[in-house]
Amino acid sequence: MSERITIEKAVQMTGFPAEDIRDWAKSKKIKSYSYRDGEPLIDAASLQNFISGVKRQGMQKLYLQEIIEDKEEEINEIIAWYDDYIFCLRSLTTVSPLLKIIIAELASFIEDKKARYIFTEITGGARILDVAKHCGMSYDGMCKRYNTILSHLKSDTCFMLEYHKTITNQELEIERLELENRNLEYELNRLYEKGLKAGLQFNISQSLIHVPLEAAQRLCRPLTDLTLSPYIRKILENLHIETMEDMLRYIETKGLDSLLEIPGFGKLGLEQLRFQLEKHRVLDKNGYSDLYQYLVR
Missing domain, CATH: 1.10.10 (Arc Repressor Mutant, subunit A)
Structure with a gap:
């Protein structure tokens, strides 16, 4: 004869809530016996068999759910493939x-x-x-x-x-030579103006500064390569700063902090510009640039 246990003991044995066990007994899912206090006694063997069946069904449902999910993924892949195929057909024209x-x-x-x-x-x-x-x-x-x-x-x-690669290198070489030419023009203009003020006559020395290709590439980099806010970019364009060379010449003559004097160009904008110049190796952390040596002052 199977053991008859109270609801409280059934809870301790199975870990299921007492309400669930009462419902199972009331719906005749498990065997139960009336008791004088109104609380039913549960057939222990019937309870264990019922719980085992529930667990088996849960495992089967889980397995079926995994199969369904796999099939859904497979269907989605097929649909996606046909969507791509249909898109290709529609875009053929x-x-x-x-x-x-x-x-x-x-x-x-x-x-x-x-x-x-x-x-x-x-x-x-x-x-x-x-x-x-x-x-x-x-x-x-x-x-x-x-x-x-x-x-x-x-x-x-x-x-x-x-x-095409050779042409690109030649274009860069041309930019480098143009930079050297601008350096020469700066020097000639400076010496010419100085000579006029002093009333002197002299022969201008054609001293050329050799600019390495890598340095020319950095100096000729356009301002648009920097990630700046539209307002800051507009201010720099109004100052005729279009390349890194223009930027360095401006910094050398007026200083980077002079931009703060322009209305709307605040400290945040200055920090943004300084960060971009450091990122593109135009300035270092101390505000110095190794490119200054290639610019005629």
Whole structure:
């Protein structure tokens, strides 16, 4: 015969609230027996079997929930893939003209007319077999020819990239030379004005300061590279400060703190500007710049 226990002992054994156990007994989910005080006695074996069943169902529900979540993720991935595919189809009318322009630009590197035709047709979406028949070639032969065209085209475009890199370096070299030229102009103007005031006649020495390429790159960096508020940027533009060179010349003659005299240019704006100049290696923490040596005073 199974043991009969009180509600209080059932709570101690199972850890479930007394209210739940009473509800189970009332709904006949577990066996119970009436007691003289009105509080039922619970069949211990029936209670344990019921709780075990609840736990098993909980595990099954958890397992099913994991399966459902996995399926939902799989469905979402499929939907996302089709969304991308549909987007590509819908945007084909927009992408296609751009693709044709790119193909035409690349085809301009191909001198041979037949090779240019093969590249344009196949890259544009024509069937390789159709192009091969039109050119009187086999399918394998057309594949090899198209692969050869792509290889040559790749080498040509690599050459263009190197050429573009060379042009960029030359442009930087020109900026460096222009900086040296401005230095010379500053020195000549200074000596000329000094000579006029003193009534002297003299030969101006053409002393040139060699500016390294890296220093020229930093000096020619535009002011727009700095992350500044629009108001501060506008103030600097009004002062004709467009490059780091202009900024250093202004700091050298008037000092960075002189900007505080301009209405609206507060300490916060000054700190923002100083931080950006330090970040781009124009000034150091002490307010000095190694670029001063490349500027004629």
